[in-house]
Amino acid sequence: MNVDIGNALASVASPGVSRASLERLDEQVAAAHERIEAGMENADHGYESLNLPARTDPDEIRAAVEPVADADALITVGIGGSSLGAATIVDALESDTETIFLDNVDPAWVSTRLDGIALENAAINVVSRSGTTAETLANFLVVREVFEDAGVDWTERTIVTTGDAGPLRDLADRHDLPSLKVPDGVPGRFSALSAVGMVAAAVCGHDLEALLAGAAAERETLSGSLFECPAYAYGATTYALDGRGAGVNAVMPYAESLETSAEWFAQLWAESLGKDDLGQTPVRALGVTDQHSQLQLYRAGPRDKLVTFVTADADADRSIPATDVEDLAYLGDATLGELLEAEFEATEASLAAAGRPNVRVELEAVDEYELGGFLYGMEAACVLAGELYGVNTFEQPAVEWAKNATRGLLGGGEFEEAEAVAEKTELRVER
Ligand SMILES: O=P(O)(O)OC[C@H]1O[C@H](O)[C@H](O)[C@@H](O)[C@@H]1O
Numbered sequence: 399m400n401v402d403i404g405n406a407l408a409s410v411a412s413p414g415v416s417r418a419s420l421e422r423l424d425e426q427v428a429a430a431h432e433r434i435e436a437g438m439e440n441a442d443h444g445y446e447s448l449n450l451p452a453r454t455d456p457d458e459i460r461a462a463v464e465p466v467a468d469a470d471a472l473i474t475v476g477i478g479g480s481s482l483g484a485a486t487i488v489d490a491l492e493s494d495t496e497t498i499f500l501d502n503v504d505p506a507w508v509s510t511r512l513d514g515i516a517l518e519n520a521a522i523n524v525v526s527r528s529g530t531t532a533e534t535l536a537n538f539l540v541v542r543e544v545f546e547d548a549g550v551d552w553t554e555r556t557i558v559t560t561g562d563a564g565p566l567r568d569l570a571d572r573h574d575l576p577s578l579k580v581p582d583g584v585p586g587r588f589s590a591l592s593a594v595g596m597v598a599a600a601v602c603g604h605d606l607e608a609l610l611a612g613a614a615a616e617r618e619t620l621s622g623s624l625f626e627c628p629a630y631a632y633g634a635t636t637y638a639l640d641g642r643g644a645g646v647n648a649v650m651p652y653a654e655s656l657e658t659s660a661e662w663f664a665q666l667w668a669e670s671l672g673k674d675d676l677g678q679t680p681v682r683a684l685g686v687t688d689q690h691s692q693l694q695l696y697r698a699g700p701r702d703k704l705v706t707f708v709t710a711d712a713d714a715d716r717s718i719p720a721t722d723v724e725d726l727a728y729l730g731d732a733t734l735g736e737l738l739e740a741e742f743e744a745t746e747a748s749l750a751a752a753g754r755p756n757v758r759v760e761l762e763a764v765d766e767y768e769l770g771g772f773l774y775g776m777e778a779a780c781v782l783a784g785e786l787y788g789v790n791t792f793e794q795p796a797v798e799w800a801k802n803a804t805r806g807l808l809g810g811g812e813f814e815e816a817e818a819v820a821e822k823t824e825l826r827v828e829r
Pocket residue numbers: 477478479480525526527528529530531534586587669794797798
């Protein structure tokens with residue numbers, strides 16, 4: 399992963415960060431890097447995530463998925479960090495295995511997603527770090543029932559990834575299901591490069607070693623200076639821009655296959671940094687599609703945004719057929735890939751010309767190696783940003799609050815948070 403922060407400089411953009419400010423910030427980056435390295439060395443909670451490329455064992459993951467390695471369809475049941483990393487990987491890469499992700503519990507959507515799957519050739523990948531997340535367990539119970547109704551033994555076709563203890567671990571033990579462990583010290587949104595993200599990749603036949611090698615190469619770049627480390631350059635620049643008014647970070651991959659990566663990034667950034675009244679709001683966008691919906695705001699709206707472009711060299715292309723319509727003749731000389739590239743460069747230049755900060759994150763290809771580097775790089779960027787903000791990057795108490803309220807409402811225990819639901823202030827306007 400390479401990062402180009404030129405269009406975030408104060409000489410180009412407002413808000414922008416001057417080269418002198420970046421050099422001053424680099425002293426804080428050096429100190430933060432020391433804390434990060436120490437946290438990694440001690441395997442401290444959260445920091446341990448950055449050790450994953452060396453800790454994850456691809457053979458163990460492949461052995462666990464072996465019984466379903468020939469599945470035509472894989473149903474992944476998980477939410478947030480237990481879904482988005484796997485979805486980012488498998489949505490980016492080509493595979494013959496159909497992948498279905500059940501995170502939401504919208505009943506009509508769940509039913510539609512499960513319709514028409516040949517269950518005898520399907521596998522279930524259920525993932526929950528805590529093993530208690532209501533949405534995941536509810537959807538898993540639904541999926542089990544669908545298999546039972548079709549006369550397919552789900553116990554033969556299920557892989558569980560969860561923590562050491564909890565209801566999902568009990569269930570895996572009771573039915574003797576193949577299971578993998580969410581590594582200790584690794585929060586869900588930082589777990590893409592463990593079994594959490596890689597079981598789905600393994601069933602789809604992707605190269606796990608290459609994913610980890612790409613991540614390991616990114617780990618090698620971590621150093622005490624943002625000018626030498628792409629991940630830290632990104633984390634430090636976004637932090638500096640946020641402090642200068644760019645409280646919104648619109649992440650805009652220029653590849654359809656990377657659309658899910660913006661969703662993964664949004665959870666990483668929002669849940670890790672959104673605390674103590676701090677944090678940048680991540681927004682998901684997609685090039686070129688959102689040039690025709692959101693770009694007007696990004697170029698001419700409030701100066702509260704950073705646009706993060708994610709680009710990847712495509713290995714496929716398609717020529718645009720020639721036409722004798724004179725005004726369209728120029729298209730016939732080009733390919734769709736060239737059009738995409740030209741639109742990206744034009745959009746990037748248009749933002750810079752309007753003095754709007756933007757950063758380019760470049761991947762050399764959409765393949766396992768580059769994806770591993772991207773996932774690791776963005777996680778390291780986030781950990782660095784958390785150090786600079788001074789927040790507890792690895793907790794998410796605000797999310798836990800709503801989880802407790804939900805459980806309380808459904809009778810899953812006594813949770814004082816549930817009482818707040820009854821106290822809602824109303825000012826209704828009815829038709
Ligand atoms: O993996 P689980 O324990 O099921 O958690 C799934 C998700 O639940 C919560 O929403 C947390 O805030 C997320 O960080 C987590 O990724």
